[in-house]
Amino acid sequence: MSDETLKQTPLYAAHVEAGARMVPFAGYAMPVQYKDGVLKEHLWTRENAGLFDVSHMGQARLRGVSPLSAFEEVTPGDFIGLKPGKQRYSVLLNKKGGVIDDLMAGRPDDDGLFVVVNGACKENDFKVIDDELAGQVRIDRLEDRALMALQGPKAAEVLAIHAPDAAKLAFMETAAITAFGVEAIVSRSGYTGEDGYEISVPGEAALRIWNTLLADERVRPIGLGARDSLRLEAGLPLYGHDLDETVSPIEAGLGFAVSKKRRDARDFPGASRIAAELAGEVARKAVGLKVEGAPAREGAEIADADGNVVGVVTSGGFAPSLGYPIALGFVPPALAAAGTALKVIVRGKPQSAQVVATPFVPHRYVRKV
DSSP states (O other): OTTTSOOOOOTTTHHTTOOEEEETTTTTEEEEEEEHHHHHHHHHHHHHHEEEEEEETEEEEESOOOHHHHHTTOSSSSOOOOOOTEEEEEEEEEEEEEEEEEEEEOOOOSSSSOOOOOOOGHHHHHHHHHHTTTTTTTEEEEETEEEEEEEEETTTHHHHHHHHGGGGTTTTTTTEETTTTTEEEEOOSSSSSSSEOOOOOOOOHHHHHHHHHHSSTTTEEEEEEHHHHHHHHHOOOOOOTBBBTOOOTTTTTTTGGOOOHHHHTTTTTTTHHHHHHTTOOSSSEEEEEEEEESOOOOTTTEEEEOOOEEEEEEEEEEETTTTTEEEEEEGGGOOTTTTTTTEETTTTTEEEEEEOOSSSOOOOOOOOO
């Protein structure tokens, strides 16, 4: 796909002006890194505040008579019980219990359900929702809105200057508020493991807001490269790599996304498979690996202590906060316990690896304000 055919977010010009290296991602020209480079951007976010353009993601309102109950027909979460001001992480499931996509869905106000899905999946996601829930909900895609994420230990004090109401939110709370002089939808959430916010604003105001935030010396722009290394350290899955339509939320370690009420009711797509997996009949489990030697990248084979191939790496790389390589991957349940010695095959050679608990770097979410 040439640059001419790639879509651009409302912040494209700002990225180019800042000297970002632009790459194709989910059909958009996106900044993979700025002049500082991935390592410095990663560490800046862990210590200060990083600003990410995530406008390629799909934003929509699900509206209708009862969008919360309708949404339960395609997800395993408790959305009927979702209170105003709260949001949930969830997964769209196919009929076999595989993950079509992972997403955030919240109630920033009383206007239906506000949903954010992955950029690479959004066309299919909205088609699935429309096909399954036709006649119950209307999907109003918010393609005129930009989305940015402000992440890191200084994110809250920075945003409080421009959006005092945002400071009242705790982790996974959301609100429709006036911020930067526009109607914004703000949630205290993100994809780095740090405290932070995701901020949805009208596209025409995005550049002004981006530049306003970057005028604060605590804030720097962060590209997709550091976004990936940050989420990897946080043990968070990336769709199309750690999740796909063959992977169930139980295999992926996302059992929390299947609410107790829904487990009991077994009234969601793929419920029989997921119930069996919850009862112990699971073929593979997602694990974190500490790797010795060169980084093990996606697709690298995982072997047991005797050299028998038993699994595969789904994400991997150097962890800047830790100083050594880490990876996520799937192995049989018998080899999934923390401390298990394994091998990863990198460029045809076995390297030592050990199963470790995730997140690799502790989450720093603010659960109470």
